[in-house]
Amino acid sequence: xxxxxxxxxxxxxxxxxxxxxxxxxxxxxxxxxxxxxxxxxxxxxxxxxxxxxxxxxxxxxxxxxxxxxxxxxxxxxxxxxxxxxxxxxxxxxxxxxxxxxxxxxxxxxxxxxxxxxxxxxxxxxxxxxxxxxxxxxxxxxxxxxxxx
Amino acid sequence: xxxxxxxxxxxxxxxxxxxxxxxxxxxxxxxxxxxxxxxxxxxxxxxxxxxxxxxxxxxxxxxxxxxxxxxxxxxxxxxxxxxxxxxxxxxxxxxxxxxxxxxxxxxxxxxxxxxxxxxxxxxxxxxxxxxxxxxxxxxxxxxxxxxxxxxxxxxxxxxxxxxxxxxxxxxxxxxxxxxxxxxxxxxxxxxxxxxxxxxxxxxxxxxxxxxxxxxxxxxxxxxxxxxxxxxxxxxxxxxxxxxxxxxxxxxxxxxxxxxxxxxxxxxxxxxxxxxxxxxxxxxxxxxxxxxxxxxxxxxxxxxxxxxxxxxxxxxxxxxxxxxxxxxxxxxxxxxxxxxxxxxxxxxxxxxxxxxxxxxxxxxxxxxxxxxxxxxxxxxxxxxxxxxxxxxxxxxxxxxxxxxxxxxxxxxxxxxxxxxxxxxxxxxxxxxxxxxxxxxxxxxxxxxxxxxxxxxxxxxxxxxxxxxxxxxxxxxxxxxxxxxxxxxxxxxxxxxxxxxxxxxxxxxxxxxxxxxxxxxxxxxxxxxxxxxxxxxxxxxxxxxxxxxxxxxxxxxxxxxxxxxxxxxxxxxxxxxxxxxxxxxxxxxxxxxxxxxxxxxxxxxxxxxxxxxxxxxxxxxxxxxxxxxxxxxxxxxxxxxxxxxxxxxxxxxxxxxxxxxxxxxxxxxxxxxxxxxxxxxxxxxxxxxxxxxxxxxxxxxxxxxxxxxxxxxxxxxxxxxxxxxxxx
Numbered sequence: 001x002x003x004x005x006x007x008x009x010x011x012x013x014x015x016x017x018x019x020x021x022x023x024x025x026x027x028x029x030x031x032x033x034x035x036x037x038x039x040x041x042x043x044x045x046x047x048x049x050x051x052x053x054x055x056x057x058x059x060x061x062x063x064x065x066x067x068x069x070x071x072x073x074x075x076x077x078x079x080x081x082x083x084x085x086x087x088x089x090x091x092x093x094x095x096x097x098x099x100x101x102x103x104x105x106x107x108x109x110x111x112x113x114x115x116x117x118x119x120x121x122x123x124x125x126x127x128x129x130x131x132x133x134x135x136x137x138x139x140x141x142x143x144x145x146x147x148x
Numbered sequence: 149x150x151x152x153x154x155x156x157x158x159x160x161x162x163x164x165x166x167x168x169x170x171x172x173x174x175x176x177x178x179x180x181x182x183x184x185x186x187x188x189x190x191x192x193x194x195x196x197x198x199x200x201x202x203x204x205x206x207x208x209x210x211x212x213x214x215x216x217x218x219x220x221x222x223x224x225x226x227x228x229x230x231x232x233x234x235x236x237x238x239x240x241x242x243x244x245x246x247x248x249x250x251x252x253x254x255x256x257x258x259x260x261x262x263x264x265x266x267x268x269x270x271x272x273x274x275x276x277x278x279x280x281x282x283x284x285x286x287x288x289x290x291x292x293x294x295x296x297x298x299x300x301x302x303x304x305x306x307x308x309x310x311x312x313x314x315x316x317x318x319x320x321x322x323x324x325x326x327x328x329x330x331x332x333x334x335x336x337x338x339x340x341x342x343x344x345x346x347x348x349x350x351x352x353x354x355x356x357x358x359x360x361x362x363x364x365x366x367x368x369x370x371x372x373x374x375x376x377x378x379x380x381x382x383x384x385x386x387x388x389x390x391x392x393x394x395x396x397x398x399x400x401x402x403x404x405x406x407x408x409x410x411x412x413x414x415x416x417x418x419x420x421x422x423x424x425x426x427x428x429x430x431x432x433x434x435x436x437x438x439x440x441x442x443x444x445x446x447x448x449x450x451x452x453x454x455x456x457x458x459x460x461x462x463x464x465x466x467x468x469x470x471x472x473x474x475x476x477x478x479x480x481x482x483x484x485x486x487x488x489x490x491x492x493x494x495x496x497x498x499x500x501x502x503x504x505x506x507x508x509x510x511x512x513x514x515x516x517x518x519x520x521x522x523x524x525x526x527x528x529x530x531x532x533x534x535x536x537x538x539x540x541x542x543x544x545x546x547x548x549x550x551x552x553x554x555x556x557x558x559x560x561x562x563x564x565x566x567x568x569x570x571x572x573x574x575x576x577x578x579x580x581x582x583x584x585x586x587x588x589x590x591x592x593x594x595x596x597x598x599x600x601x602x603x604x605x606x607x608x609x610x611x612x613x614x615x616x617x618x619x620x621x622x623x624x625x626x627x628x629x630x631x632x633x634x635x636x637x638x639x640x641x642x643x644x645x646x647x648x649x650x651x652x653x654x655x656x657x658x659x660x661x662x663x664x665x666x667x668x669x670x671x672x673x674x675x676x677x678x679x680x681x682x683x684x685x686x687x688x689x690x691x692x693x694x695x696x697x698x699x700x701x702x703x704x705x706x707x708x709x710x711x712x713x714x715x716x717x718x719x720x721x722x723x724x725x726x727x728x729x730x731x732x733x734x735x736x737x738x739x740x741x742x743x744x745x746x747x748x749x750x751x752x753x754x755x756x757x758x759x760x761x762x763x764x765x766x767x768x769x770x771x772x773x774x775x776x777x778x779x780x781x782x783x784x785x786x787x788x789x790x791x792x793x794x795x796x797x798x799x800x801x802x803x804x805x806x807x808x809x810x811x812x813x814x815x816x817x818x819x820x821x822x823x824x825x826x827x828x829x830x831x832x833x834x835x836x837x838x839x840x841x842x843x844x845x846x847x848x849x850x851x852x853x854x855x856x857x858x859x860x861x862x863x864x865x866x867x868x869x870x871x872x873x874x
Contacts, residue, residue, distance in 0.1 A: 069657075070659050077515070077518075078513060078514075078515055078660070078661050079513065079514055079515070079518060079658050079659060079660055079661065080658075080659040080661075081518070081657055081658050081659070082657030082658075083657075108584065108657060109518065109519050109581040109584040109585070109656055109657065109658060110580070110581045110584055110585035110589065110656050110657075111581065111584035111585045111586060112584060113584055115517070
């Protein structure tokens with residue numbers, strides 16, 4: 001009987017070892033968030049509602065590319081563009097992920113897009129939410145969205 | 149070109165040899181087993197313009213474009229190339245897609261409009277039936293039917309002509325026993341010079357061969373017709389219209405048309421004591437290749453090539469009792485065809501076109517601070533291949549009831565036509581966003597799919613005729629015709645062009661606030677057009693004088709019209725966009741006595757849109773463009789045993805060149821004449837067309853915001869000799 005109880009305990013211990021508890025510091029693959037991008041310009045704020053932002057982690061999980069789809073920086077801009085911020089540093093925290101980078105040239109229009117150089121990017125991924133704040137060139141920009 | 153010249157030289161050499169065998173011209177006979185076309189037995193319930201061989205010779209009718217003016221209300225403008233057989237009748241017609249009349253050669257319907265314009269030879273007669281002939285002739289007999297009968301020859305005849313534009317025409321025809329044959333060759337140096345190349349832009353070399361076989365019999369009469377035509381030509385002598393001045397033809401890319409067309413038709417007539425049955429079947433082939441400088445400017449903008457090969461089979465059976473059954477004369481028929489067509493239509497955008505049509509449009513929506521889109525290719529293709537199948541089956545019946553002087557005809561046709569089209573379009577280019585992309589990136593797009601449509605038509609006819617006192621006949625009729633639907637193949641290059649631009653922008657991650665909107669393939673079909681026509685008039689005929697006059701009132705619904713699709717910069721497409729009404733009159737008189745003759749015909753119509761919005765403007769109340777309001781022909785002459793002289797006037801217009809009616813061609817007149825001397829062994833003739841040198845505009849179109857016209861041909865003089873041998 002004792003042997004059986006011991007075997008059962010060992011089996012349960014083995015099963016417990018196989019179970020991997022959810023890790024708050026993992027970025028779900030190709031997560032897509034939707035929310036509002038706010039751009040400060042000429043003393044006002046231009047809000048882009050329903051903007052989709054993707055967070056695409058690298059293979060080692062240490063960096064991620066942030067892709068902002070169909071964004072306008074100022075209302076008079078006659079086109080919307082996709083902008084990618086490559087190589088954003090990812091740091092695991094107790095309650096999620098922290099995103100950060102400084103002085104990165106974004107990618108847009110098929111190549112590097114220095115006009116909107118990214119400075120002082122800070123962001124976080126917690127539960128189903130993504131928030132970002134950064135300087136796109138001279139424009140302070142914020143995003144807050146929930147996962148699709 | 150060289151082969152055509154060799155052919156011409158051979159023909160001329162043959163003629164020289166035959167000259168040594170000259171015999172007096174005497175024995176041209178017209179003893180065909182089919183003395184008339186099969187459907188000429190149908191009761192004529194409306195106006196008919198008949199043109200026997202003598203009349204065609206007198207007025208030098210050599211191809212369909214020469215017929216137009218002889219028939220009141222019929223307008224066949226001479227422009228473009230052989231494939232541009234635009235036909236306008238009573239205000240209706242269009243320059244694209246299906247014609248508004250049916251063309252029949254010896255009872256065989258010619259299914260492809262590209263085969264309409266061939267040189268005539270050995271024609272026994274031509275009849276034009278005015279008004280819708282849907283009940284007996286079905287598809288496209290919307291405004292009439294042109295029926296051509298070839299003739300059986302005996303002996304050997306030759307004809308040689310030389311005229312303006314370095315035009316040489318040689319023909320040879322004859323017959324032995326049950327066989328008749330004819331061959332013709334025509335060379336034209338051209339009438340219009342392209343100042344860009346310094347060469348004539350409308351030369352023509354073409355030959356045609358016809359063989360006909362007949363076996364008359366008491367019970368079975370059999371007949372076979374084979375004809376083939378091969379041609380190579382330039383064309384499209386379009387000059388720009390700038391500051392109300394017509395510029396010379398000036399385009400840099402190749403333009404021309406090559407065509408092989410063939411018809412093999414077999415007829416059998418079975419006569420039984422109670423029944424006459426006519427069976428007719430034909431095989432038709434068309435293989436052509438059109439090249440066009442689509443912008444018609446000296447810039448390298450874009451070119452179009454259209455190659456197609458199509459085959460068709462038709463079958464028709466007509467049964468009628470051998471004798472009238474009491475007051476009743478019924479005719480019942482079945483008709484069907486199947487046609488398969490493969491068309492390749494590559495559009496090539498060249499450097500100037502990439503810049504003007506694509507980059508300028510795209511960059512207009514992209515602010516400078518964002519960048520500039522470039523396509524570094526010197527040219528890029530938009531290739532389209534279409535496989536089109538179409539089929540038709542129809543059952544029809546006409547009954548004529550005769551009570552004394554009164555004839556009542558009632559008929560009905562049930563007609564089904566279906567079509568299927570598979571499309572396969574492809575485009576490939578490189579693009580670069582400057583200054584951000586370090587190198588150009590390849591981009592390609594394919595667009596494939598299939599469309600299918602089909603519809604039934606009920607085509608009724610009701611007619612009343614009264615044989616009045618003397619030689620007067622009065623008639624009134626109500627009838628319906630339809631023009632087949634189809635696919636706008638020409639718009640696919642625009643669709644793909646827009647797809648490429650939108651796809652390319654998406655690939656770049658750029659989204660315009662006003663994206664380029666494009667028609668989709670499933671919106672490019674158009675449905676049949678229907679026309680209801682009521683008509684009343686009279687005919688008179690005695691030994692020396694014939695007259696015919698009628699009044700008509702026609703209403704077209706689901707009218708096939710060209711519109712600007714949303715977002716398109718260069719293309720127009722056919723759609724069922726409108727309703728129209730046309731009413732008017734047509735008159736013909738013919739007099740001849742003691743060798744003197746006179747003839748006149750006049751057609752007038754008031755054709756207006758009742759409803760038509762082309763996507764840019766509303767044109768309700770405007771005149772339908774391209775169709776003349778008046779057609780006039782007047783001729784007088786003398787034809788004796790030794791000599792003949794004839795002069796004629798042709799008048800056309802006014803013609804509105806656009807839907808807004810802002811550009812009008814005034815009514816114009818041209819003068820023609822013909823003189824001939826008859827010798828015992830041959831006849832010499834001298835003829836002139838457009839002797840006053842009237843320069844009228846015969847075609848207009850707009851492309852990329854530029855306007856273009858084609859001018860009429862100048863004065864033409866032709867010297868000819870005709871003789872019989874053997």
